Amino acid sequence: MRNVAITLAVASTLGLSACSGLGDRDQKMLSGAAIGAGVGVVGTAVTGGCISCGALIGGVVGTGAGYILHENEERRK
Numbered sequence: 001m002r003n004v005a006i007t008l009a010v011a012s013t014l015g016l017s018a019c020s021g022l023g024d025r026d027q028k029m030l031s032g033a034a035i036g037a038g039v040g041v042v043g044t045a046v047t048g049g050c051i052s053c054g055a056l057i058g059g060v061v062g063t064g065a066g067y068i069l070h071e072n073e074e075r076r077k
Contacts, residue, residue, distance in 0.1 A: 024070060025067070025070040028066035028067070028069055028070045029063050029066040029067050029070070030063075030066070031062075031066060032062035032063050032064070032065045032066025032067075032069070033059045033060075033062045033063040033066065034059075034062070035062050036058035036059050036060070036061050036062020036063065036065065037055040037056075037058045037059035037062065038058070039058050039062075040053075040054035040055045040056070040057055040058020040059065040061075041054055041055045041058070043058070
């Protein structure tokens with residue numbers, strides 16, 4: 001569980017610091033990736049799965065969710 005806490009701390013720090021200077025779409029996609037990776041890590045750690053696989057899958061799903069969220073907001077404008 002200690003490795004999970006360290007991984008989450010590093011990922012969230014990198015994810016938040018990388019958002020400066022990006023466009024709205026890119027920020028949403030990067031934030032989605034960071035949140036998805038964090039959820040994937042926690043989920044696989046709790047269930048006893050492969051933590052890196054959970055982070056990868058969660059990051060991909062989160063990136064897609066951030067993109068869809070941005071596109072939906074653009075259509076509403």
